[in-house]
Amino acid sequence: MLGLGNSLNRxxxxxxxxxLSLGGTLDLWYQYxxxxxxxxxxxxxxxxxxxQSGNSRHATQSTDAAKPSVTSGYLDFEDTSVNDYMDIATGxxxxxxGHPNPFTIVIALxxxxxxxxxxxxxTSAEFVGxxxxxxxxxxxxxxxxxxxxxxxxxxxxxxxxxxYILTVTKDSSGNILVYKNSDVLAESGGxxxxxxxxxxxxxxxxxxVSSDHVNAFDGRIYEVIVCDTVLSTSDRNSTIDYLTGKLxx
Numbered sequence: 001m002l003g004l005g006n007s008l009n010r011x012x013x014x015x016x017x018x019x020l021s022l023g024g025t026l027d028l029w030y031q032y033x034x035x036x037x038x039x040x041x042x043x044x045x046x047x048x049x050x051x052q053s054g055n056s057r058h059a060t061q062s063t064d065a066a067k068p069s070v071t072s073g074y075l076d077f078e079d080t081s082v083n084d085y086m087d088i089a090t091g092x093x094x095x096x097x098g099h100p101n102p103f104t105i106v107i108a109l110x111x112x113x114x115x116x117x118x119x120x121x122x123t124s125a126e127f128v129g130x131x132x133x134x135x136x137x138x139x140x141x142x143x144x145x146x147x148x149x150x151x152x153x154x155x156x157x158x159x160x161x162x163x164y165i166l167t168v169t170k171d172s173s174g175n176i177l178v179y180k181n182s183d184v185l186a187e188s189g190g191x192x193x194x195x196x197x198x199x200x201x202x203x204x205x206x207x208x209v210s211s212d213h214v215n216a217f218d219g220r221i222y223e224v225i226v227c228d229t230v231l232s233t234s235d236r237n238s239t240i241d242y243l244t245g246k247l248x249x
Contacts, residue, residue, distance in 0.1 A: 017238055019053070019225050027095055028088070029053040030205070030224040032108070032246060033073030043069035043076075049086060049205075057093055059086035059205050068206055071220075077206040079115060079216030085207035095202040095226065098141055099195070100172045104231045107167075108222035108243050111160040117217040120224075122203040124215065128168055134158045135188070137168070137178055141197020149195045151178060152188045163222070163249045165240055169230045170195055181249070182240050202226065222247055 019029045028051050035050030035058075045067040049059040061067045061084075068075045068084040077084040088095065097103040105128060111117060114132050121127025125142040134156035140148045157180050158166075167179040174194035178185045187193060205224060207216040223243060231239065243249070 017242055019239060019242065021238070022227060022231070022235060025227040025229045025231070026053045026055075027226045027228050028055060028057045028224070029226075030059060030221075032223045036070050036073075036075075038070050044071070046070050046075060046086070049075065055093075057089040057095070059088055061086045068221075074220045074222045075206065076220055077217050079113065079207070079218040083207040083216040085204045085216075088203050088205060090201075090203050095228075096200065097170065097202065097228075098143060098199045099145065099174050099197060101200075102171050102228065102230050103169065104225075104227040104229065104236070105168045106165065106223075106225040106236075106239055106243070108163070108165045108224075108247055108249070110163045110220040110222075111158065111218070112220070113218035114158075114160050115218055116215045117219070118207070118215045119217045119221070120202055120205050120226075122201040126197075126200045127215075129215070129217070130158050134160075139168070139170075139176065139195050139200075141195055141200035143198030144196075145174075146197030146199065149176070149193050151176060151193045153178070153185045154188045155185075157185055160219075163220075163247070165243050165249065167236065167240070171230045179236070179240075181244075182237065 030049045031052045037048040038044045038046045051057040065082040068077045116131050118127040118129030128139045131138055135153045138150045165181050169177045174196040175192045
């Protein structure tokens with residue numbers, strides 16, 4: 001059964017473990033209820049979510065209409081008149097995971113609408129996100145081999161109205177694996193999809209910046225951890241145990 005019932009009994013994270021324990025592979029870490037700069041209004045709009053990895057890849061937004069709000073320590077993104085999103089460092093601070101560069105993206109979230117939820121990326125050609133179909137997740141990388149890759153899982157795992165931890169990994173061969181909480185999700189029909197596009201930058205969190213709002217993320221983002229490797233089973237379990245213990249999912 002999919003869930004977290006035994007996640008704290010796997011020899012994962014100890015009480016002193018944090019994502020900083022991952023060492024140099026940790027590229028960014030946006031932490032629940034930490035490092036959030038907001039205006040104190042109603043709604044309480046966020047201008048910065050400080051990176052806790054030590055790499056200073058802070059997520060920022062200067063346009064009020066595009067700012068998410070903070071509620072009870074999480075960021076609340078809307079997909080109404082203007083996409084809510086936050087910019088991640090670009091230029092020399094940009095995160096590039098085009099093929100063959102591997103990554104692990106761990107995001108604790110809640111979907112509030114089953115639209116096309118591209119929760120991290122740079123453009124409509126470079127992103128990782130969900131789709132309206134609750135069994136699917138998608139990724140696209142521009143450049144050679146940069147076709148849209150849609151992974152159809154064997155059940156409707158990507159529900160709305162519930163909190164969960166979503167982990168997406170890509171290895172140096174382009175193989176993509178997806179986990180919900182502690183469980184790897186099997187693709188329908190078997191096999192493992194690949195993303196071999198040569199350009200994949202991560203320069204926004206929370207939404208695609210398209211003008212039509214079709215691709216906007218609508219929901220809560222509690223915490224984001226991004227690494228430049230495929231985490232070992234032990235490190236992935238420690239990361240999930242850490243988030244579970246903190247957030248109570």
